[in-house]
Amino acid sequence: MTLGYTVFYLSVLVLIPITACFLKASTLSFHEFWGAVWTERARAAYYLTFGAAFIAALVNLVLGLLLAWVLVRYSFPGKKIVDSLVDLPLALPTAVGGLVYASLYVQKGWLGQYLVPLGIRGAYTRLGIVLVLVFVGLPFVVRTVQPILEDLDPESEEAAASLGSTRWQAFRNVILPTLYPALITGFALAFARGIGEYGSVVFVSGNMPYKTEIAPILIVARLEEFAYGEATAIAVVLLVISFIMLVLINRLERWSMRHEY
């Protein structure tokens, strides 16, 4: 009974819309589809979407590991507050995040007044997109690495130390390998979020075709021209990619669970 209801709700909310999306795309001929999906503007948008998401996820990988390490291993005043602040990008509406980042880094903004004279423009540029994606994806790596680091057995580190390795060697050869699965999962989550992100980027990027236009913004632009077919074609490309990401993340999670210590 509840199963029936679940399936009903899922099919109204998920299955039928997705089918509609693919149906609409299938009414296009192959040429039309390819023409919509592989224009120069679309290529620039994919390139930017994936590039920015990838760089942001890499930055998050490093920052996330650092934050998780500091939060688990060290104690300092205000640690609990910092710990919950890490979740803020998840709780804060993306529109607010985008708005603030846009106004922080413009010439008159709090940070922009120091950075713009140095030639660093953090608003309406690709750098701005990466920055805001770093903000949005910050919690993922921290939250995947943190529990693993907490459960880490101190004995392996003791063994390394008693065998005469330095702290750095112990970290590189003993701790880091056990964290790989969690790191990769966090990276994939941040990357997936970065690909789909729209609300914050729309404020920061300035949406110039070929320059600072990401794929979801291109879809909206096509929609506003009432070019539903073309918009759907690009949407299908993104959908297929997010399916692949979903399968990948599921695999990774199962893998990292098997590797938990």
Next chain:
Amino acid sequence: MSTEALVKSSAVTLTIRRHAQEDAAWVRWSLTLFALAVVGLLVVVPVVNVFAEALSEGLRAYWNNLFADPDTRQSIFLTLTVVPIALVANVVFGLAAAWAVARFNFPGRTLLTALIDLPFSVSPVVAGLMFVLIFGLQGYLGPLLRRDGYSVMPYLISILGVGLFILLFFLFRPNSHQRSQAFWKYPWLSVPIGSAAVFSLLFFIQQYFHIWPRNQSLKIIFATPGLVLATAFVTFPFVARELIPVMEAVGADEELAAVSLGASGWRMFWDVTVPNIKWGLVYGIILCNARAIGEFGAVYVVSGHIAGKTDTMPLRIEKLFQEYNLPGSFAVASLLTLVAIFTLIAKATLERKIPTTAGLPEPKANETQL
């Protein structure tokens, strides 16, 4: 080996033990400072900036920005209508889905859990587009709804009524067999007959009293129903994903005990299941609520941006931003930031509460997604 050497070596291992997990002071301090700088720069400065900008022209201007502008007022009101509806729908769905996944084993169970995760990886813009394709003017159902939109309502309501009837039937069916009357005894007979009766009764009432206007278009896209649908799509995983691990951890034993002692399904649910999963449920609702209020991409596509009609708060922020009315947009943003901060506080409090009451497994990667 002399005892002296032994004592010495054990002292050495002790110091190694103590120092094995400890970094040099300068490493500790520089890493901590760097981490604080990262959080400060990425998170704290923006939040402070929101309030500084919102209040930059004084409290009175702030107040006027929020409540003197009718469009902004309307957007707050709209968000307060859309979010609760989506929330209620998702809580009911989350309970049902978690129940099905945690208590039963059926073919396609893995597929179901994968589908529940889907909105996490689908771009919100694509989600919005899917609904436009179905209900939009050029969509699959759009033209039908436009011509005589409300003609579907009697069917919809009647089908919902039948669903409710079947649900109530199985919930209130007493399971001790001595007391059972014929009505409860033969579900394969009484359910179809009852369903048919409920359906025709509801249908008749609606037609007879002309509840729904005829030959008018039922707007879904560029209207509130579309906003609700899009919001519900983006946020439905939260409650379900929080509840599934909790229900699996609690197990079915207590429920089985309740049923075997003669409780009806309804009583078992309220007296046994709900208290067990209470905090997980609250947690899911909080996360779902935060995301629903802030949803931008999906809502952006389906709303149509009719000022004072279909702008939710995040959309209003964007519009004010485009109009170069920065204080106004920051004023709305500050409200949403307050909601986010409350969410974090509530989350921290709950996390302290959960381990003592329900024995929750620690949150995994996907469960922290908001």
